[in-house]
Amino acid sequence: MAKENRAELQGKVLQLADLVSYQDGTVASRMIINKPSGSITLFSFDEDEGLSEHTAPYDAVVTILDGECEVWVAGETHQMKEGETIIFPANVPHALSAITRFKMSLTMIRE
Numbered sequence: 001m002a003k004e005n006r007a008e009l010q011g012k013v014l015q016l017a018d019l020v021s022y023q024d025g026t027v028a029s030r031m032i033i034n035k036p037s038g039s040i041t042l043f044s045f046d047e048d049e050g051l052s053e054h055t056a057p058y059d060a061v062v063t064i065l066d067g068e069c070e071v072w073v074a075g076e077t078h079q080m081k082e083g084e085t086i087i088f089p090a091n092v093p094h095a096l097s098a099i100t101r102f103k104m105s106l107t108m109i110r111e
Contacts, residue, residue: 006032017065017103020044027051038109045069045104050097059109060088067102071095 009019009032020030020042027049033040038058042065053072062071063085071078071086073094078086088094090111 053095061107065103068099
């Protein structure tokens, strides 16, 4: 999303899950804030889609907006559903996979 389009969201009441649509067989994303201090990106995952194990140099806060998924953090597995949040610590391996179609908000906090 272009910076000017992101600005159109400011000062409005938003339903985050409505800002990103499901797409068959893939993962879709929409960045709603991108600043030097951090970003917020919304994702939708079709059933059986996911993100393979990786690390990030910053803490990441994931909140499930719709559906269910399974996440792995440092080898520990968690099943998550709408309304639940988890923090992925910086430099710790993590991954996720859709149980059903699901949407999430990813907030990256940069140091």
